[in-house]
Amino acid sequence: MTTIVNKVLELRSSKIATNILWLLFDKGLRMGSGLIIGIWIARYLGPEQFGKLNYGQAFIAIFSAFVSLGLDTTLVKEIVSGEHEKHKLLGTGFLLRLTGAIVALAVVIASSFALDYEADPQSFTIIVILGFSLVFQSVDVVDLYLQAHLKSKISVILKNSALVLSSLFKVYLLLNDYPVSYFAFAILLDIGLAALFLLGYAYKGLAIKIATWKWDTAIARSLMQSSWPLVISALTVIAYMRIDQLMIKNMLGSVSVGNYSAAVRITELFSILPVVITNSMFPSLVNASKDTLLYHSRLAKLYSILIYSSFALAIVTTVLSPIIISLLYGQQYQDAIPVLRIHVWSTVFIFLGVASSQQLVIEGKSKETLYRTILGLTSNIILNIILIPAYGINGVATATLISYAISSFLSNFIFKSTRSINLLYLKAILSVKGRNNA
Structure with missing residues (x-):
């Protein structure tokens, strides 16, 4: 029996590792192409025009919370748990997101x-151009499924196919001296093509065909009851990220937005790493x-990876920032x-904030996530x-650093239900030291 259990755990671990590798490949490709073409665009447009493009993206990002409706983590959790029929979960989640997207676009x-x-x-x-990307984001329920x-390989292939096409379009724009508004169209094209490819897969290749998706009022009510704090939390998270x-645009102008956005x-390239790792470990x-004991052990391992990798990235970047x-x-x-x-x-x-927010979702403490992010914002x-x-x-930059520290660390001391998170942070640091000394 023990052998069977070990083999199951090994299989699960291998699936998680494979999923992480595919997601890292996805993010790595996006980072690579985004870095190369993004820098090219920044150099081509200059700080002022580049600032306007980033201002538009920041503006849209704030309203994207009304598309996800805090359902991303909740839907994944419900699909994994199997408490509801999956075709109803997908149909209900999709229609909720689509409704939120239409309202968000109007606003x-x-x-x-x-x-x-x-x-x-x-x-x-x-x-206005970028705003229509909100509607396409409702299709991401397929990606969540x-x-x-642990089949992110499929969505990686589909989304990166869209990325390649949109990147080629951006290169065409750069080579032919198009104005900044066309680059907004290129961003919209990336998201739109990815949505169309996911819809095509949902129609042809998904185990639960799109034709079987159904709306279920009871599931919608259940999803919104468990995720409404996450809606406000996601809104506040995005708001204080953007x-x-x-504020820079209105107080200092577009040139300052361009310089700030460049840094x-x-x-933001680094922030992809905790999302990939945490999302892949979430089902486990x-x-x-x-x-x-097993739960806290896995959490400590997750926090340990994230703490030490983030410190390494911060130290290297600080030293090499002028270069x-x-x-x-x-x-x-x-x-x-x-x-x-x-x-x-x-x-x-x-x-730390990405991982601890997932922990709070698992433990049914969505309100604490909301309180932490409101304090940060x-x-x-x-x-x-x-x-x-x-x-x-x-x-x-200083305000952002302090507010993130308040949200993901200092605020945990305020609420009794979150103090254990800081203990896990400490355990994550000490466990590595313990292994090094052993």
């Missing part, structure tokens, strides 16, 4: 019209949650160097108001 156009149409019509045009079954760029894009954490910015972006982006030196240390708390806005006038974009 995006209305709010951007009020804020940008007269003052900066070019930014308004970019935002594949993720739950609100800084909106932040490097840090759900399955282990009934065994406290990185000069080599990638050129002399016109020199103001991004001190921003990168500060902002890269937020990766430590981003890594509030502190970020207050610190930006104080630091931007005095320190410019360096003050924004």
Whole structure:
């Protein structure tokens, strides 16, 4: 019996490892192509136009929470647990996301019209173009189903096919001197093609055919009851990841947004790593949650990986930041160097925040996730108001670092139900030291 159990665990571990490798391949390819073409675009557009494109993406990102509706982790958990019929889960999740996307698009156009149409019509045009990507994001329920079954290989192939085509389109635009609005179309093309490819697979290759998807009011109510705190949490997370760029645009202008975005894009590349690792380990954490010792052991291992990898990335980037910015972006982006030196240390708390949020979902503590992110957002806005006038974009980077520390670490001391997370952080650090000393 023990042999059988061990073989099952080995098989599960191999599936997790394979899934992580495919997701890392996906993110690595996106990082590589995004870095090369993104830098080319940044150099071509210059800080001001590049700032407007990033401002548009930040604006849309804030409203993307209304598309996911906090359902991503909840849907994966429900699919893994098997408590509901999967064709009803997929159908209900898809229609909930599509409804949220349509509402979000209407709000995006209305709010951007009020804020940008007269003052900066070019930014308004970019935002409207990018806004339609919200509708395409509703198709990601297919990706979530594949993720739950550790079959990310399929979605990686489909999404990267779309990436290759959209990248070729961006190269065409660069070679033929197109204006910034066309690059917004290229971003929309990437998301739109990925959605179409996923829909095609759902129609032809998915075990649960798209024709069988059904709406279920009871499941919708259950999903929204468990995920509504995650909706607000996701909104606040995205808001305090992106609100800084909106504040910079309105307080310092598009050039400052361009310099700040150049630095932040490097840090954001690192933030892909905890998402890939945590998402791949999530099904195994759900399955282990009934065994406290096994569950905490797996969590400590996860935190250990994330803590040490984030510190390594932050140290190397801090030392090499002048070389990185000069080599990638050129002399016109020199103001991004001190921003990168500060902002890269937020990766430590981003890594911890991603994993601890998943832990809280598994343990049914979604409200705590909400409270933590509200504290992070509030502190970020207050610190930006104080630091931007005095320190410019360096003050924004400092505000972001402090707010992430508050959200994923310091706030855990406030709530009794989250204090154990900091103990797991400590266990994760000490366990590695213990193994090194052994």
